[in-house]
Structure formats: structure tokens, C-alpha cells
Amino acid sequence: MRSTAEICFDLRHxxxxxxxxxxxxxxxxxxxxxxxxxxxxxxxxxxxxxxxxLPPQAFQFPFIDYGxxxxxxxxxxxxxxxxxxxxxxxxxxxxxxxxxxxxxxxxRISGLQVTVQCMDATLFQLPPSPLVVFLYxxxxxxxxxxxxxxxxxxxxxxxxxxxxxxxxxxxxxxxxGFRIKQSWLHKNSLEAVLLxx
Ligand SMILES: C[S@@+](CC[C@H](N)C(=O)[O-])C[C@H]1O[C@@H](n2cnc3c(N)ncnc32)[C@H](O)[C@@H]1O
Numbered sequence: 001m002r003s004t005a006e007i008c009f010d011l012r013h014x015x016x017x018x019x020x021x022x023x024x025x026x027x028x029x030x031x032x033x034x035x036x037x038x039x040x041x042x043x044x045x046x047x048x049x050x051x052x053x054l055p056p057q058a059f060q061f062p063f064i065d066y067g068x069x070x071x072x073x074x075x076x077x078x079x080x081x082x083x084x085x086x087x088x089x090x091x092x093x094x095x096x097x098x099x100x101x102x103x104x105x106x107x108r109i110s111g112l113q114v115t116v117q118c119m120d121a122t123l124f125q126l127p128p129s130p131l132v133v134f135l136y137x138x139x140x141x142x143x144x145x146x147x148x149x150x151x152x153x154x155x156x157x158x159x160x161x162x163x164x165x166x167x168x169x170x171x172x173x174x175x176x177g178f179r180i181k182q183s184w185l186h187k188n189s190l191e192a193v194l195l196x197x
Contacts (some may be wrong), residue, residue, distance in 0.1 A: 008042040012105030031118040035143035041072035042136045051080040062129045066121045067138025071098030078105050087116040088124045122146045130158045137166035142167040152176040155197035162195040
């Protein structure tokens with residue numbers, strides 16, 4: 001269920017249809033349905049709080065949302081100051097909704113570049129630059145393991161800031177050599193982490 005703060009955020013920024021939704025597998029043969037977590041939009045206040053801890057230079061680089069769903073994370077990123085926000089979403093219906101949801105912000109924020117790629121996250125080619133990568137518990141299992149390895153390889157050539165909300169698969173990142181730079185707790189459980197290599 002959406003909180004009042006989430007409803008207000010969506011109304012203010014022209015976003016719609018944020019009901020939870022089961023993942024679908026129509027987009028990609030590579031896709032492991034068993035690893036996918038159902039769609040639910042991130043709490044905008046939490047992501048805003050985390051983004052506020054990033055150094056100013058991070059905002060000049062692309063913001064990537066792995067499993068962008070209907071685009072709320074992308075909207076928070078755009079409003080926080082990123083000029084390139086990229087969503088990767090396996091479900092075609094959700095990806096189309098994300099692109100539609102970001103149209104209003106795209107008109108309002110000059111210079112904003114929004115890209116939504118409908119594909120399995122493991123097939124997405126990361127841009128060869130420093131990046132801010134956002135995951136709101138999109139997948140688990142072999143899919144997450146693969147993404148953690150891809151991100152680790154990326155850190156050989158460029159710095160990354162990785163924001164992982166509801167980090168159920170944190171172990172995969174720690175096993176790859178990432179360290180927790182900062183963490184956020186809610187009622188004694190881990191709500192989010194910022195990872196560095
Ligand atoms: C918890 S939602 C996160 C939504 C969004 N990041 C936000 O914060 O508002 C997880 C999303 O990951 C997507 N997903 C699951 N497995 C995926 C995969 N292998 N590749 C791309 N997207 C995936 C789901 O369809 C769902 O939309």
C-alpha cells in the first residue's frame with residue numbers, strides 16, 4: 001500500500017499507477033522469473049535521504065535503476081539533480097509505464113535525459129563512465145550474483161556509487177569485495193546501504 005507521502009510525491013510529479021505488480025517474463029529469454037521480486041515503488045523520502053549523502057560530483061554521472069518498475073526511483077533521481085537517468089526493466093508493461101511517468105518531469109526539467117530499456121538486467125551494457133547505481137531489491141539468486149560481478153568488473157575502470165535498498169542479497173556484494181560505506185536502519189533492520197569497492 002502507498003503511504004500518504006508516496007501518494008503526494010506521485011501526484012506532485014505526474015506519476016501514476018503505483019500498485020504492486022507481479023513480474024512477467026515476456027521480455028527476455030535470459031530472464032529468471034524465480035529470481036525476480038515483484039514491483040513496488042521505492043519510498044521517495046528514503047531515496048532522497050540517501051542521495052543527499054552523495055558527493056556533488058556524483059550527480060554529473062548517469063543514475064541507473066536496475067529494475068526501474070514504473071519509474072518512481074528514476075523520478076527521485078531526476079529531481080535530485082541527475083541529468084541522465086536510465087531505467088532497466090524486464091517487464092514490458094512496467095517499462096512502458098516508467099517511460100510514460102517520466103514524460104512530465106522530462107518536460108519540466110531542462111536538459112534531463114530519460115532512457116528506459118526493456119530487458120533483463122544481466123544483458124544491460126553499462127555506460128563506460130562513473131555511475132550511480134540504484135537497486136531496490138529487484139532480484140535475488142543467480143541474477144543478483146551476476147549483477148554484483150558485472151558491477152565489480154565495472155569498478156576496474158570507473159568509480160561507482162551503489163545504493164541498495166532493502167538489501168536482501170547484500171552478501172553477494174560483500175562476497176565480490178564491495179564494502180558498506182554507510183547504512184540506514186529502520187526499527188533495527190537494515191533498510192539500505194551505500195556500497196563502495
Ligand atoms: C521492487 S521493484 C523496484 C522498483 C523501482 N526500482 C523503484 O524503486 O521504484 C523491482 C523491479 O525489478 C524488476 N525486475 C525483476 N527482475 C528483473 C530483471 N532480471 N531485469 C530487470 N528488471 C527486473 C521487477 O519487474 C520490478 O519492477
